[in-house]
Amino acid sequence: MEAFNAKTPVAVRKLLARRPTKYNDALRKLRVPVLVTHGSEDQVSAPAMGEYTKKMVAQAKLSMYQGVGHGRFSRPPDVSTRNCWNWSRR
Numbered sequence: 296m297e298a299f300n301a302k303t304p305v306a307v308r309k310l311l312a313r314r315p316t317k318y319n320d321a322l323r324k325l326r327v328p329v330l331v332t333h334g335s336e337d338q339v340s341a342p343a344m345g346e347y348t349k350k351m352v353a354q355a356k357l358s359m360y361q362g363v364g365h366g367r368f369s370r371p372p373d374v375s376t377r378n379c380w381n382w383s384r385r
Contacts, residue, residue, distance in 0.1 A: 305338060322351035329355040330382045332375065334363030356382060 329352045333345030342359065349357040358378045 319351060322348060323353075325352045325354070327354065328382075328385070330358065330379065331355050332358045332360065332378070334360045334365060336362055337365045339365040358382075 329348075331345050331348045331352075333340070333342055335342050345357055345359060349355040358375075360375065
């Protein structure tokens, strides 16, 4: 997935991110626990989107990975695995 994303120029990805969406209603309707993971250096999806998702979903927890970009494979595996495991056991 990351190789595919890397082939798409950053300018194109930024334009795609600006297309109109109707996420608010869907996010507000979620009634299950949600773990939102995001890298602080993400250039595909702004870190503010992770914060926004946490704000919109009643049962959301945000894990912001400092110094990390986009995609789960760019996160430190021991930390991200532990965070996911701990969250799933609550």
